[in-house]
Amino acid sequence: GQNIDQPTEMTATEGAIVQINCTYQTSGFNGLFWYQQHAGEAPTFLSYNVLDGLEEKGRFSSFLSRSKGYSYLLLKELQMKDSASYLCAVRDRNYQLIWGAGTKLIIKP
């Protein structure tokens, strides 16, 4: 079966750096997405990786290793507004997105 694993919850301090990991086993691979979802709101797109390596976008970076079935989202200079759930999703061979359950990130002052 297809599976996306990410930690259920993480806690970090304002101003610090946090890394959220995602491992996947899917039938085929056509890219990996990270979304942010604030409580009670819709998911919003953060990043997309299809080739191995690091993609940087401001305070957020996303890394992919296809051979290891692994990705991480790196958030720098954490702000209170970064408190949210972060969803990892992989596009499989049928171009459907398979979603992880999300990582709830709690930022403490």
Place this chain on the structure above:
Amino acid sequence: IAGITQAPTSQILAAGRRMTLRCTQDMRHNAMYWYRQDLGLGLRLIHYSNTAGTTGKGEVPDGYSVSRANTDDFPLTLASAVPSQTSVYFCASSDSGTTGTDTQYFGPGTRLTVL
């Protein structure tokens, strides 16, 4: 309208009743999707449509039906609601649905409670 809208925002429904969740997008996206989101689980695809006039089944289609008469609208119907359909429902759209870089954009969601 800007982006994707869903209606209603929330609904409490008696078991056995019929309910249609509405979704409209103004981005002229070809592909549209319906997901449900339950606590502790990832988003699960119910139905999708890669273009107007076509639909497909996702991971959890039982008890739900969809139609895609035009590009903008993608309603989801529960023919006879059951308590296990209590969930938050998200509609999403994307440009094509058939390329790797295709990014999905989500509506605000409908919170449905079936009693």
